[in-house]
Amino acid sequence: xxxxxxxxxxxxxxxxVLAMACVILLVDLGVKQNRFIAYxxxxxTLLFAAWLTLSDFHSQVEFTFSHMFVAxxxxxxxxxxxxxxxxxxxxxxxxxxxxxxxxxGEFFVLALFAMLGMMVMIxxxxxxxxxxxxxxxxxxxxxMVAMRRDSPQATEAAMKYFILGALASGLLLYGMSLIYGxxxxxxxxxxxxxxxxxxxxxxxxxxxxxxxxxxxxFKLGAAPFHMWVPDVYHGAxxxxxxxxxxxxxxxxxxxxxxLLIEGLQGLVADWQGMLVVLSVVSMLVGNLTAIAQTNLxxxxxxxxxxxxxxxxxxxxxxxxxxxGASMFYMVTYVLMTLGAFGMILLLSRRGFEAEHxxxxxxxxxRSPWHAFxxxxxxxxxxxxxxxxxxxxxxxxxQAALQAGFVGLVVVAVLLSVVGAFYYLRIVKLMYFDExxxxxxxxxxxxxxxxxxxxxxxxxxxGIMPQPLMAxxxxxxxxxx
Amino acid sequence: MQxxxxxxxxxWLPIAAGVLxxxxxxxxxxxxARIVALIxxxxxxxxxxxxYTAFDTMExxxxxxxxxxxxxxxxxHYYLGVDGISTLFVLxxxxxxVLVVIAGWKVIEKKVAQYMAAFLIMSGLMNGVFAALDGVLxxxxxxxxxxxxxxxxxxxxxxxxxxxxxxxxxxxxxGSLLMLVAFLYLYNRSGGSFSILEYHHLPLTMAEQxxxxxxxxxAFAVKVPMxxxxxxxxxxxxxxxxxxxxxxxxxxxxxxxYGFLRFSLPIAPDASHYLAGFMITLSLIAxxxxxxxxxxxxxMKKxxxxxxxxxxxxxxxxxxLFNAFGLEGALxxxxxxxxxxxxxxxxVGVLYDRxxxxxxxxxGGVANKMPVFAAFFMLFAMANxxxxxxxxxxxxxxxxxxxIKVNFWYAFLAASTLIFGAAYxxxxxxxxxxxxxxxxxxxxxxxxxxxxxxxxxxLALAVLGMGLYPLPVTEVMHASVNNLLHHVAxxxx
Numbered sequence: 001x002x003x004x005x006x007x008x009x010x011x012x013x014x015x016x017v018l019a020m021a022c023v024i025l026l027v028d029l030g031v032k033q034n035r036f037i038a039y040x041x042x043x044x045t046l047l048f049a050a051w052l053t054l055s056d057f058h059s060q061v062e063f064t065f066s067h068m069f070v071a072x073x074x075x076x077x078x079x080x081x082x083x084x085x086x087x088x089x090x091x092x093x094x095x096x097x098x099x100x101x102x103x104x105g106e107f108f109v110l111a112l113f114a115m116l117g118m119m120v121m122i123x124x125x126x127x128x129x130x131x132x133x134x135x136x137x138x139x140x141x142x143x144m145v146a147m148r149r150d151s152p153q154a155t156e157a158a159m160k161y162f163i164l165g166a167l168a169s170g171l172l173l174y175g176m177s178l179i180y181g182x183x184x185x186x187x188x189x190x191x192x193x194x195x196x197x198x199x200x201x202x203x204x205x206x207x208x209x210x211x212x213x214x215x216x217x218f219k220l221g222a223a224p225f226h227m228w229v230p231d232v233y234h235g236a237x238x239x240x241x242x243x244x245x246x247x248x249x250x251x252x253x254x255x256x257x258x259l260l261i262e263g264l265q266g267l268v269a270d271w272q273g274m275l276v277v278l279s280v281v282s283m284l285v286g287n288l289t290a291i292a293q294t295n296l297x298x299x300x301x302x303x304x305x306x307x308x309x310x311x312x313x314x315x316x317x318x319x320x321x322x323x324g325a326s327m328f329y330m331v332t333y334v335l336m337t338l339g340a341f342g343m344i345l346l347l348s349r350r351g352f353e354a355e356h357x358x359x360x361x362x363x364x365x366r367s368p369w370h371a372f373x374x375x376x377x378x379x380x381x382x383x384x385x386x387x388x389x390x391x392x393x394x395x396x397x398q399a400a401l402q403a404g405f406v407g408l409v410v411v412a413v414l415l416s417v418v419g420a421f422y423y424l425r426i427v428k429l430m431y432f433d434e435x436x437x438x439x440x441x442x443x444x445x446x447x448x449x450x451x452x453x454x455x456x457x458x459x460x461x462g463i464m465p466q467p468l469m470a471x472x473x474x475x476x477x478x479x480x
Numbered sequence: 481m482q483x484x485x486x487x488x489x490x491x492w493l494p495i496a497a498g499v500l501x502x503x504x505x506x507x508x509x510x511x512x513a514r515i516v517a518l519i520x521x522x523x524x525x526x527x528x529x530x531x532y533t534a535f536d537t538m539e540x541x542x543x544x545x546x547x548x549x550x551x552x553x554x555x556x557h558y559y560l561g562v563d564g565i566s567t568l569f570v571l572x573x574x575x576x577x578v579l580v581v582i583a584g585w586k587v588i589e590k591k592v593a594q595y596m597a598a599f600l601i602m603s604g605l606m607n608g609v610f611a612a613l614d615g616v617l618x619x620x621x622x623x624x625x626x627x628x629x630x631x632x633x634x635x636x637x638x639x640x641x642x643x644x645x646x647x648x649x650x651x652x653x654x655g656s657l658l659m660l661v662a663f664l665y666l667y668n669r670s671g672g673s674f675s676i677l678e679y680h681h682l683p684l685t686m687a688e689q690x691x692x693x694x695x696x697x698x699a700f701a702v703k704v705p706m707x708x709x710x711x712x713x714x715x716x717x718x719x720x721x722x723x724x725x726x727x728x729x730x731x732x733x734x735x736x737x738y739g740f741l742r743f744s745l746p747i748a749p750d751a752s753h754y755l756a757g758f759m760i761t762l763s764l765i766a767x768x769x770x771x772x773x774x775x776x777x778x779x780m781k782k783x784x785x786x787x788x789x790x791x792x793x794x795x796x797x798x799x800x801l802f803n804a805f806g807l808e809g810a811l812x813x814x815x816x817x818x819x820x821x822x823x824x825x826x827x828v829g830v831l832y833d834r835x836x837x838x839x840x841x842x843x844g845g846v847a848n849k850m851p852v853f854a855a856f857f858m859l860f861a862m863a864n865x866x867x868x869x870x871x872x873x874x875x876x877x878x879x880x881x882x883x884i885k886v887n888f889w890y891a892f893l894a895a896s897t898l899i900f901g902a903a904y905x906x907x908x909x910x911x912x913x914x915x916x917x918x919x920x921x922x923x924x925x926x927x928x929x930x931x932x933x934x935x936x937x938x939l940a941l942a943v944l945g946m947g948l949y950p951l952p953v954t955e956v957m958h959a960s961v962n963n964l965l966h967h968v969a970x971x972x973x
Contacts, residue, residue, distance in 0.1 A: 368594070394664075406665070424649055
């Protein structure tokens with residue numbers, strides 16, 4: 001037996017998160033009374049993992065575990081953003097979970113395992129590793145959605161999520177196996193090489209590609225594979241919705257990068273057309289259906305679908321600058337989603353979920369500051385400058401235009417006017433209407449502070465988008 | 481004046497003052513908010529004055545230029561500069577802001593800080609629109625100014641304000657997004673530049689020019705507004721509070737016409753010539769048809785709104801004549817209309833504050849009770865109908881002169897505005913002001929306060945001054961207008 005020890009250095013954050021998840025599980029058993037310990041430990045884990053990632057930031061691509069695991073600028077950047085997203089999620093959700101019996105050790109452990117899954121996805125250089133990460137994340141998420149056992153809605157949502165998620169995983173795995181059959185490898189770079197050199201059966205490869213794209217679309221929540229999104233967003237406890245609407249999107253982006261770009265870039269002409277369809281249908285379905293929603297969580301779910309359509313505009317350009325644009329889009333999308341759901345969590349209290357549109361009526365009279373923050377989030381989602389959402393749209397539209405999709409860009413622009421309507425409606429409710437609900441808005445100082453930073457960050461990045469944009473372009477250019 | 485970033489100051493000072501006003505918080509500190517706003521508006525105006533006094537009238541190009549890297553990833557610059565066309569609008573806007581702040585002093589009682597802040601921030605953003613020389617920077621200012629206006633109409637507006645504000649926003653957004661696509665197209669076409677001045681010299685095929693022209697057209701025609709995309713304006717005007725109407729009429733509409741001058745004409749000169757007939761037709765329809773529509777309005781604000789559309793038809797007509805008379809006439813008309821329409825909306829505001837009605841039928845014989853006010857209103861009504869010695873005459877006369885050179889029948893139709901304009905304005909004036917006192921409410925009216933007097937007197941001076949001696953205005957624009965005409969006359973094909 002002569003097995004070389006793999007280089008563990010690039011995997012250190014993953015190992016650390018895994019170890020800490022187990023430690024927190026055990027510690028929580030011991031101190032059932034004080035959940036704060038588990039919470040604090042989780043936050044410290046995130047902080048330390050961020051330090052680990054930062055201290056070993058890869059400007060060069062590095063492989064380990066016999067090339068199955070890759071650490072590069074893209075993976076490190078996305079992981080750092082994932083830590084931030086998860087950490088913010090936990091802060092926003094703390095009070096909410098506390099009042100609903102969800103402030104339990106399991107929540108933190110599941111969150112960490114889900115995050116570990118995302119990290120593995122982000123760093124996978126092998127289709128099976130990618131799949132493993134995806135399943136680790138998904139299983140933890142299913143459980144999180146179902147954590148509120150006494151709520152029929154949450155149970156239903158978890159069931160739907162699980163069944164449709166399993167279906168999508170099946171599609172994905174089947175597609176991967178077909179690609180394996182055609183190319184003889186599951187390594188991203190070897191698949192890419194085989195595609196470049198030409199395979200014997202193009203039909204097999206194309207078939208595999210179709211399944212893979214369908215699976216990806218499901219995980220992203222792009223129409224017509226979006227059925228689960230509204231129900232899960234709506235049914236899950238808001239803190240969990242916030243979780244699964246943010247960090248996993250970053251992982252899903254990495255997933256698309258690793259599979260489609262690193263693995264199947266050679267088939268760009270084939271998947272480009274598919275992504276065009278997915279993008280248009282997503283923007284169409286998402287924007288039009290969102291208008292009819294009265295539940296804010298559902299509305300945001302449909303808005304997610306349309307945003308995924310927009311994000312795809314950058315990827316389907318098939319150019320590095322386009323991928324950078326899409327990454328920028330995804331990151332800003334996560335930032336905005338954090339703000340939007342954070343506000344819902346802020347307005348919710350014991351026994352009251354502020355998820356109906358009317359719950360936002362007259363917010364400007366109840367609290368001008370929070371109304372202003374929500375205004376920024378809404379205008380950013382609508383893509384109106386001077387918020388960061390505008391530059392995200394600008395970047396992906398530019399990428400698509402550069403690739404020659406003039407008609408597609410015009411369609412996207414017209415549909416984003418439709419989208420602006422329902423975001424404006426929230427602003428209208430907050431500013432033009434009288435409040436229905438006169439309860440004072442109470443929140444912990446840490447949440448207040450973070451939410452303010454979140455909202456102002458959207459404005460600040462709108463005035464100075466260069467650093468984030470440069471970071472996204474850098475990570476793409478130094479990794480692919 | 482070397483070294484002082486004047487254009488940044490006129491843009492960011494009002495915005496900073498707005499944020500400061502916002503920080504005064506609740507209505508208990510309303511007076512602080514008002515004072516901060518007034519100081520902000522006044523300093524904004526004061527820093528704008530050197531843009532006129534230090535302006536080199538011989539220079540046709542951009543002056544007071546500032547250029548810094550902003551977003552390197554897309555080669556976007558923080559690039560400001562004004563020429564003889566835009567500098568006047570910066571001044572007009574800064575001046576109007578002062579008036580609006582004074583006009584809203586007492587009238588606005590709820591959410592004073594937010595009201596004042598919205599106006600100041602909007603003022604700064606609009607200065608940014610006129611000064612921006614980078615496509616994305618222009619777009620950012622252009623879109624961002626929608627947000628305060630949306631809130632102004634929606635929060636302090638009339639009963640149907642929600643409908644009006646959302647219609648206003650979506651209409652404008654639709655137009656501007658197509659403009660964004662045009663910018664992106666030009667960015668790719670020019671090999672990665674958003675500089676507007678570079679676009680002026682970018683060779684483009686006719687097909688490209690026509691498409692780009694229409695993309696810009698949707699943005700600017702909605703803003704002007706040109707017939708048939710004008711329907712948002714009467715709604716917005718009627719529902720907006722007085723200050724909102726004033727800014728809308730005095731500045732925001734001008735931004736659309738300014739856009740034609742800065743973008744459509746120089747970037748797509750061949751398409752502009754090719755489509756001039758189309759543009760002139762739309763303009764004449766606005767002048768004549770909308771003038772007739774104004775005649776039958778029962779609501780004073782609606783009447784002035786339609787009158788604005790009709791007058792703006794004059795402006796677009798002047799622009800697409802491609803001669804110096806037409807173009808300078810259009811610019812003078814824009815500035816004049818800024819004063820006159822602003823003043824008329826303020827007059828209606830004065831009445832509305834007292835009677836809470838804008839219906840002409842609710843008034844009658846107001847002149848008996850408010851003689852000073854009646855005198856001001858008379859002057860502005862006359863200016864609106866284009867009476868010589870008021871600013872309204874100069875612009876209309878110049879445009880008609882320019883039109884005659886092109887086609888007699890165009891001029892004939894355009895000149896009909898002198899009749900229609902006089903008819904609807906003076907008929908409204910007669911019904912509201914003259915005759916016997918109509919009802920008990922009119923009986924109780926009191927004449928204008930010193931504050932209102934100040935605002936109207938400033939505008940009256942401007943209207944008369946420009947009417948009697950327009951040279952200070954025209955000499956500023958002269959070099960730039962000639963330069964633009966020279967540029968447009970050269971084919972890019």
